[in-house]
Amino acid sequence: MKKKERNLFIFLLALVCFGYLISAFYTKEEAGKIFIYVSGEEIGSYPLNEDRNIPIKGEAGFSNHLVIKGGKAYMESAGCPDQICVREKAIWKNKETIVCLPNKIVVEAVSEEEKELDGVT
Amino acid sequence: MGNKVACLGLFVTLALIFTYVETLIPFSFGVPGMKLGLTNIVLVLLLYWYGPKEALFVSILRIFLAGFLFGSFFGILYSLSGALLSLCIMTGARKIQDFGMIGVSILGGVFHNIGQLFVAMIVVSNYHIGFYLPALLLSGTVTGWFIGFLARQISMRISNKIEK
Structure with a gap:
């Protein structure tokens, strides 16, 4: 060089x-909750301590399936050929995100403390 | 003239094959947009052997072909933003004195990732995905060095055999 x-x-x-x-x-x-955004708008939030399976209908029309299991959230399936969000690692810490570009979905993990701060501002 | 078109055709094919090979190598470590950037070997060499116009031509053709073959329309938009920014920067970097293929390739890799991340932020309207930047910078730098090193080795060996 x-x-x-x-x-x-x-x-x-x-x-x-x-x-x-x-x-x-x-x-x-560590994050306590996850927020789901489609095209920048919040469409729901779920606590990370309850296991569940969440279908998300995105901008492109197909559905992605988000799974919360054992305090972590990950994308289980996506309807697009890219499958980039499915390969992303599970999120469980403050500010970690999972992104699906075609469907314009962002799943963001947020800590309890952060949430209170947002409530103040 | 005829030879040049034929050569560029071969380079498009080569770039397309690299794109396919890359889908077989798991390198993303869970970070969206992280990749080896094998195609950039072809683009760096084209930039040195022919020029920015030819590199742009091959790059755009490669992205559309790969998008229709292996990806989605959305993947095309996303790759295009990274590739165009990267090519602009590489064209500029080539003119810097004492800057070889390795430096050009590192800048290309880094700015490819920056371009993509920037477009992704706009598309999903969420700037928190900027937290991927350190990981993408790291991968752009390291793979850029590796790709530049390979390109230089190739160029040293076969540069004189290429019809320009």
Whole structure:
């Protein structure tokens, strides 16, 4: 690697570390609830401590199935060929998300504390 | 002229095969948009051997073909945003002195991910998915280095055999 390339590489890795520190600060708490958004609008919220199976009808018309099990939420199936959201890891910490782009669905985990703060502001 | 068109056709095919091979390699680690970026070997080489116009042509054709074959219409929009930003940045980066294929490829990888994430944020109207950025930056940097290294090795060996 040339000198400038090495500098770029080191700079980017430093940026990554910085980014991880910030996200670690936000995601350190366990989440108590998940919120489901379609096209940016909230369509429901569920506690993470009760197991359940939630069908979500998204913008593109097909349904995704979200499963809450053992305090974690994950997407069990999606009607699109991409299947990106199904491969995403289960969420259970504050601010973690699962995204389905074709259906414009975002599932977001939120800690109890965060929720109260939002209530104040 | 005829030879160049034939060569570019081969490059589209190669890029398409790389796209398919990539679907067989699980590399996303649960992060949406994370991938190896094998196709970028072809694009970096095209950028050096021919120029930005040819690279753009192959990139767009590849995305539409791959979208219709293996993905959805939505995947096309998403890939396109990453690919266009990445190609613009790579074209600029190529002109920087003392910057080789590795540096160009790293910037390409990083900005591909940034472009996609940005479009994703707009599409779902939720900026919290920005928390994927550190992971995507890391993967863009590391795979970009790897892809640039491969591209340079290939170029050193067969550059003189390519009909330009």
